[in-house]
């Protein structure tokens with residue numbers, strides 16, 4: 001028997017529950033902390049449950065945190081941080097030189113007048129464990145997906161929950177990507193963070209060499225991210241990009257639909273965030289596979305307004321003609337959509353070779 005906190009996108013709650021039930025049909029929901037965060041109990045022990053999840057690679061379960069200890073807070077920072085540290089010491093197995101990260105999330109803290117933030121708790125615990133010789137890994141570090149030891153704290157109203165696990169076991173480096181990739185006011189669009197999160201989540205280290213094709217590019221968030229990496233970006237969208245992007249010599253905008261273009265050159269990476277149904281996206285990606293370099297990657301959002309599982313099944317069947325589907329995930333920055341990572345199959349395994357898109 002074990003307990004976990006699970007995060008998910010509210011509109012995919014049904015799909016997330018289905019994924020949980022496939023792991024253990026006796027799973028019980030214990031508490032719903034907010035839309036998108038709940039706790040469950042399972043008859044499986046902690047590591048059985050985690051291993052089953054890792055094997056399944058779920059789409060809709062975003063982040064999990066094993067609950068090893070729970071208790072009450074007082075609402076006073078000085079008392080709570082000592083109380084939580086004392087309890088954390090009972091479960092955190094750090095050897096004095098381990099990479100670690102403290103992740104605190106406060107849900108429903110504001111309404112009971114909690115006078116401190118997640119950051120206050122993270123800094124206190126982090127400073128303590130760093131003082132013992134362990135190596136802090138911060139959420140903006142390039143090591144995001146590596147196997148870092150995570151000290152998790154969740155505070156909900158008057159209760160705290162503590163967990164200790166690795167980032168891999170949690171399915172996700174961070175419990176709160178909204179905070180990490182939160183807008184800094186310089187983004188072209190909200191979507192910019194969606195691509196940044198996908199690159200981090202899928203552990204893709206772009207080298208920025210060569211050409212990128214961005215379809216459904218306006219207003220240009222993904223285009224900017226790719227150009228900042230160093231790619232020459234061909235952006236395609238009937239809509240306009242943000243004015244500042246037109247001064248960037250690394251960006252060429254075709255103001256039209258992708259179906260109206262023919263390319264003669266090859267691309268190192270293709271990204272696609274078009275707001276069309278996922279089957280159309282998949283068919284367009286198949287036709288474009290012939291201009292993607294061998295083993296080239298594609299990052300593609302699949303918009304899922306209603307028939308979620310059916311749409312994923314149908315679009316992945318289409319994509320499978322020319323791509324290996326590396327993974328599909330509901331990311332923190334996805335709303336009613338999921339993000340997929342595709343790898344072009346070697347040409348002899350591709351079915352669609354024509355380039356005409358219509």
Ligand SMILES: C[S@@+](CC[C@H](N)C(=O)[O-])C[C@H]1O[C@@H](n2cnc3c(N)ncnc32)[C@H](O)[C@@H]1O
Nearest residue numbers: 189191216218219220221222257258273274275
């Ligand atoms: C969600 S927005 C893309 C946001 C973009 N990724 C960013 O970072 O700013 C979707 C875009 O897809 C474009 N789109 C829809 N159908 C298209 C098509 N057939 N060809 C090219 N772009 C298309 C729309 O014009 C819209 O601008």
